[in-house]
Amino acid sequence: MRARIFIRLKEGVLDVQGQVVQRALRNLGFEEVENVRIGKLIEMELSNGEEGRIRDMCERMLANPVVEDYEIVIEDGEG
Amino acid sequence: MGKVKFAVVVFPGTNCDMDCYYVVKEVLGEEADYVWHREEDLSPYHCIILPGGFSYGDYLRTGAIAKLSPVMEGVRREAEKGKLVIGxxxxxxxxxxxxxxxxxxxxxxxxxxxxKFVHLRVENNQTPFTHLYKEGEVLRMPIAHYEGRYFAPPPLLQSLEKNKQVLLRYSDPEGKLKEEANPNGSLNFIAGIVNEKGNVFGLMPHPERCSEEVLSSEDGFRIFKSMADWMKAQL
Known part of the structure; x- marks a missing residue:
């Protein structure tokens, strides 16, 4: 079983990396880019894909709930 | 009474441990031990220092792995007892x-x-960490970090201010809060805060790097001295 965990800075938390990348993209000629937010993707393989346990991992270590939100996507089937 | 005992906690990747140990032992004249992060028992110590560095290579997030080390249980226990903890x-x-x-x-x-060196304004001197400073006093201390922008959601920020938990703010040499004096974009110019109980203090600047005249500033020394004197008064 495989899980993907997306970790993003909460709305309202200034993402300076995102701002710099947006500016750089505009300098490259991609003027349509209006906002960029940069997060993390964690992929893991598990013997047990119980979502509650993955949530627990996020709360206790993978994300910092003060400034980050997380989203868990579980992919079923033989990996 | 005897000497005040400081624990200097060492994680893999800590690199300011020797400076802290040296200041406590040689400049302050109190006792210090290095404590490896696998240890759990910090009960023999009066004060606990979590020094600077790059614990676990800053992997995942700064401090995210170190917080799970066994020693942190000991830190939590001693903090609950009212011992002094400085990070x-x-x-x-x-x-x-x-x-x-x-x-x-x-x-x-x-x-x-x-x-680089920055200026800091002492906001609250009614704490075990700052009682040897004057309120409003401007200090000169070095910073060395990539992730030092203090953030708190608005309600938390308000309660920190209301409870006088902000002990140090980045300022200009005159003690004025000017945007250009805020090196990292910290909210409300925050450089150091204390917990509600007043016995756990965290700050981004490095007082151990400015505790002797030869280092061009001694402004950090009184933090360690404040802790030791305060502890002596309790014992």
Whole structure:
């Protein structure tokens, strides 16, 4: 079983990396880019894909709930 | 009475431990031991220092792995008993990750590692860490970090201010809060905060790097001295 965990800075938390990348993209000629937010993707393989346990991992270590939100996507089937 | 005992906690990647140990032992004249992060029992110590560095290579987030080390249980226990805990730089990051201090530390707004002297204004001198300073006094201390932008959601920020938990703010040499004096974009110019109980202190600047005249500033020394004197008064 495989899980993907997306970790993003909460709305309202200034993402300076995102701002710099947006500016750089505009300098490259991609003027349509209006906002960029940069997060993390964690992929893991598990013997047990119980979502509650993955949530627990996020709360206790993978994300910092003060400034980050997380989203868990579980992919079923033989990996 | 005997000497005040300081624990200097060492994680893999800590690199300011020797400076802290040296200041406590040689400059302050109290006792110090290095304590490896696998140890759990910190009960023999009066004061605990979490020094700066790059614990676990800053993997995942600064302090995110270190907060899970066994020694942090000991830190939590001793903090509950009212012992003094100070986290410097990466130590501050570990304390916020561990939930022993509120808020979070994010990447500096200019996305640069900043290594330079800054000015700090003492906001509250009614604490075990700052009682040897004057309120409003301006200090000169070095910073060395990439992730030092203090962040707290608005309600938390308000309660920190209301409870006088902000002990140090970045300022200009005259003690004025000017945007250009805020090196990393910290909210409300925050450089150091204390917990509600007043016995856990975290700060981004490095007092151990400015505790002797030869280092061009002695302004950090009174933090260690405040802790030791305060502890002596309790014993």
């Amino acid at each position: 410097i730089c990466n130590g501050f990051q570990i304390l916020v990750e561990a939930g022993l201090l509120p808020g979070a530390l994010l990447k500096n707004t200019n996305l640069r590692f900043l290594c």
